[in-house]
Amino acid sequence: MEKSDTSSVYIIHENEEWIAPLKKNLEQDRTDYYDWNLTKGNVDLTETPPNGVFYNRMSASSFLRGNLYAKDLTAPILAWLEANNRRVINSRRALQLEVSKAEQHIALRQFGLQTPKTIVAVGKEEVIDASYSFNERPFIIKPNMGGKGHGVRLMNSRQELELLLETTPLEELTVDGVILVQEYIPPKDQQIVRMEFIAGKFYYAVQIDTGGSFELCPADACEIPSKTESKAPEFNILEGFDIPEIEKCEAFLAANNIEIAGMEFLQNESGERFFYDVNTNTNYNTGAEDKNPEGLQGMKRVAGFLREELDKVG
Ligand SMILES: Nc1ncnc2c1ncn2[C@@H]1O[C@H](COP(=O)(O)OP(=O)(O)OP(=O)(O)O)[C@@H](O)[C@H]1O
Ligand SMILES: [Mg+2]
Structure with missing residues (x-):
């Protein structure tokens, strides 16, 4: 360099x-x-x-x-x-x-954040074996090292998983060989929430109407014309957002030396919150920011924070 x-x-x-x-x-x-x-x-x-x-x-x-x-x-x-x-x-x-959703899962739980039941597995038979824990209920398989929802799949039955694994090598489903077999929690109203943290503090929360899709990259550069069968995800900043887990999230981030991140959760039908994803490389959706009356701008705030830190190191 x-x-x-x-x-x-x-x-x-x-x-x-x-x-x-x-x-x-x-x-x-x-x-x-x-x-x-x-x-x-x-x-x-x-x-x-x-x-x-x-x-x-x-x-x-x-x-x-x-x-x-x-x-x-x-x-x-x-x-x-x-x-x-x-x-x-x-x-x-x-x-x-x-780079490891399995590690995220463990670290989130250490701070009292609820997570979906998750089994980490390597090996075809072992992935199938893990699916028995979900007692005929639908479950999700996702690669340990993910991104942009890539490879996250809903399995309605063990047979569906067996068929997938008969026709697809495991290496095509996970780049590091590790698969997470996870409880599927149907998100209330097909919505998930992504909480953005900057300088270790909560900045805003954006609600994402998934339209049933698992690929929800918020970066403007990711925007793709919506496919005919599913509508494109829609992002909206939540005004006055406040949940008791904000403090736990901040403690989790501080303990893990993360200062800028997006943390995702979904709610089940009864309103219980489950945290399932931490993005330390977070992008902001300017469409959502433009609509919001408070003038919140994630990247502007990040740049401001970097400047403050640079001034400190002189
Ligand atoms: N356990 C679950 N139950 C129901 N839906 C889920 C579950 N886990 C993930 N999803 C859905 O799949 C999407 C992608 O999952 P996840 O965030 O874990 O993958 P990712 O590759 O890290 O995505 P990204 O990088 O875009 O944040 C979620 O935003 C959510 O809509
Ligand atoms: Mg995600």
Whole structure:
């Protein structure tokens, strides 16, 4: 990497499209930044890292863009930065959680957040075996390392799963070989909620009308024309949103050195909340932000936070 003489915000990532809104906001604030794309790279680990603020936006879905190993380059780089006491936002631990829904599940429960019953499995027979725990009720299978809802499938019966596994190699369903077999909780009114946290604090919650789809990427760059059979997801910021779990979420994030994240939950018919996803590489839906009367703007707030942190490291 190039070393800059002045302190900068270093954006660690692998997808240019997703960081365009952040760059725009940093430029508006005249904040120096360095676009550190880790799809490829080399770093001399015996050197001292440059000064600055390092914002890790590595995504679990990088493999969908042909960048499977970007996370494996990011992990030691974050370790190197942390070992040299650099200001890292969304730490190495954040990356560990980003790339494993199983780890997320455990960490969420440690903070008293309710999660759907989940069995982690490796091996075809073992995945089928796990499905017996759901007693003929529908269940979900999802890859441990996911992203954009990729590979999340509803199974109405064990037979459906057996058929899928007869025709599809496990490697096509999960890139790290690990599958989560999870209780299916039909979301009340087909809606889920994504809570956004910036600087470790709750910022806003956006309700997503899923239209029955599991692919709910909020980034503007993800918007695709709706398929004829299902309507495109719709995003709306919830005014006056307040639930008792906000505090637990903030405690969970603080304990895991995550400062910027989107945390998703859904409610069952009786209104109980289940947390099932933590996104440490979060994107904001500007359609939802434009509609909201309070002028909330996720990326602008992120840029402001990065600037504050940069001023502190001088
Ligand atoms: N246990 C569940 N019961 C019912 N629906 C679920 C469950 N888990 C996931 N879903 C649905 O599938 C969607 C995708 O699941 P999940 O968020 O775990 O995957 P993801 O790949 O991390 O998605 P993204 O990266 O877009 O956030 C959810 O937003 C939700 O609508
Ligand atoms: Mg999700």
